[in-house]
Amino acid sequence: VAKEAATKFNPHVKIVAHHANIKDDEFTVSWFKQFGIVFNALDNLDARRHVNKMCLAADVPLIESGTTGFNGQVQVIKKGATACYDCTPKETPKSFPVCTIRNLLSEVFGVSEDESAFDHSNDAENGEFSTCQFFVLDPALLYADHKCLTASEIAELKKESAALKKIRDAVGTEDFPQMLFDKVFQSDVERLRSVEDLWKSRRRPEPLSYKTVFAQATEAVAAKDQILRDDQRAWSLEENLVVFRDSLDRLSKRMMELQKMQDPAKPEPVITFDKDDIDTLDFVASSANIRSIIFGIDRKSRFDVKEMAGNIIPAIATTNAIVAGLCVLEAFKVLKEDYGQAREVFLTPFAAGRLLAPDTLRLPNPDCPVCGVFNVSITADLSRATLHDVVEDIVKKHLGFGDREFVLSNAVGIMYDVDETQNLPKKLSDLGVKAGSFLTIVDEDDEEPFLNVVINIEESTIDEQDKPVQSSLKERPEIPRKPRKSGPSNGEANGGQQQNGSSSTRLDTEGQGVKRAYPGDDAPPTKKAKLTTGGDEDVVVVQENGGAIIIDDD
Structure with missing residues (x-):
């Protein structure tokens, strides 16, 4: 879909789309090396760290970019020139992006936010978001532009729409829970299983039948009241079905009452999700857990789901578009290798004075475990290469470690050190190396x-008469030494000023308005930004060398 949307802007651009996990084995360092520049717009910490590591290894x-609601940021990362994504420790996020792909679930929250019976609505007046509009009438409306769809895709959407409308019309009937269950947890999952490419490297989801599960839920049905009182324990499949049925019954009755009192001149009533609304919470918790079981994910208690559901971050198309434009502007500088003029830009629409807050790029953190290393690639014939080959031919001889002690x-875990030599005769493949x-x-x-x-392993078939491991470097590399640690003096730490526990060292550049002064900084002061007025309210800031125009609207 993204490829088709992009080609509408420029049909002459060649775009190759991959539908896969970026951490799959096929996306090696060699694969990353084929690109001149990489744009990152991932929505989770683990994947962003992985791409950061791979781009550094591939040089x-x-x-790097990301958005959180109305906020966003863009960061240029270049090995040896700028700080990388991991130079500053990242806290594990306590909120969850709503754009996580629904079909490739890896954790329970990707489940609870994507049930097909929910939509997301925006209260534009106060900037707050109410989530989970009860029952989407027409899923075709979820597509920004369905003119690009084929006739078969449109027919499938119409079929889907008719099925959902039939389910919606059954609200309040005895058949409603089974119809919704079999649609979401059986037929949709069976259709998903048929997409072969999705399951090459991951477990296939297992569809569930309402009749089969309900036939096994006799004890759970009898213990319904006790189950509903227990919010600290993860419910079983049968218990989740009981809660699913009961919450749907409660929500159906509420919906019918709303419809009775509804003014015909007003929009159709909806039930919005609220983590403090036990009816909607029970529905979300039970639905999420049933889908978790389908995908082989750990179940969560209602208490856990309530905590997680209070941290939904909506995806805002306007924010994404602004950040995408900033990525392109920074890419122009990267392609010219003008890293001195590149900026780390923050989109903060509710900050006083300006929407965009550009800052000079941070220098690499010498203690960073990701970019503060020496990278090298070796080619190995994994059918015969042993750990001894790597230790003797690569580490000791080619890299120059010689008689030095190393791990x-x-x-x-640890494969070799001076006291752990039992793995030396083993093949790399037997040690989990691929x-x-x-x-x-x-x-x-x-x-x-x-x-x-850090040694990157590239697999290749090597002639029997040649050594089974070979370096990509023709000469012995000069590996830098670790920087000596020195204690802070006069409030300064090694590498620059410290603020809130993280380094604030910046690249010396021009064109950034008022420049911060740093110890030992002998560069001439930057040029002042020109201020021009376009009216009584608008202020235009022109950065002569920064490649950006910032419009402030008070």
Whole structure:
């Protein structure tokens, strides 16, 4: 869909779309190396960290971006020149993006926010969002532009719309719970299972039948009142079905009462989700848990779901569009390798004075475990390469570790150190190493240790007469030493001023309005920004060298 939308703007652009998980094995460092620049617009911390790591290993510039409601940011990342995504520790997010892909669930909250019986509405007057409009009438309305759809896709949408309308018309009847259950948890899941490409590297979802589950729920039906009082325990499948049925009965009665009192001249009534509304909470919790069981995800208690559901972040198209435009502006500078003029830009629409807050790029954090390392790639014939080959031919000889003591590890744990040598004769494949794996070398020298070295494994078939592991570098690399630690003095820490526990070192550049002064900064002051007025209220700030025009509207 994204490809089709983009080609409408420029039909001559060649776009190759991939429907997959960016962490799949096929997307190796070599795959990333084919690009001149990477744009990142992912919505979760783990995937963003992964792309950051891969771009650094491939030495490909990355335009990292993200939005949270009305706020957004753009960051340029270049190995050795700027801070990376992990240079500043990130807190585990306590809120959840509403744009998480519904079909590839990996955690329970991706379930509870995407039931097909819900829609999202925006209260534009106060900027707040009420989620979960009860029952979408026509799913075709969820597509921004269905003119790009084929005749078969439109026919499928109409079929889907008719099925949902039939379910909606059954609200308040005895058949309603079964119709909704079998639509969402059986027929939709069976259709999803038929998309073969989605399940090459992940478990297929298992559809559920209402009659089958209900036949096993005799004890749960009898214990309904006790189940509804227990919000600290994750309910079983049968217990979730009981709560699902009961919450639908309560919501159906509320909906019919609203319809009776409804003024015909006003829009049709809806029931909006509220985490403090026990009826909607029970429906969301039971639906999420049933779908979790289908996808093999851990179930959550009603208490947990209530805590999670209070942190929904809506996706706002306008914010996404603004941030996408900022990404393109920064990409122009990256393509010219003009990192001195690149900016880290924050979109803060409710801040005083301006909508955009550009800042100079931060320098790399020397202690960053992701970009503060030395990267090297080796080619290995995994059918015969052993850990001994890597230790002796690559680490000791080619990388120059010689007799130094070091630890070699992978994602699983330590593979080799001076006291752990039993793995040396084992094949790399027997130790869990495969194409795209990373090995980390930590120098244990106390005086002048090398930087940590990260080895990227690229698989290839190598002639029997040649060594089974080979480096991509023709000469021995000069691995930098780890920077010496020095205590802070006069309120300063190594690398620049410290604010709130994180480094605030910035690249020396011009064109950023008023420049911060830093110790040892001998560069001439920046040029003052020109201020011009376009009327009584608008102020236009022109940055002569920054490549951006900022319009302030008070």
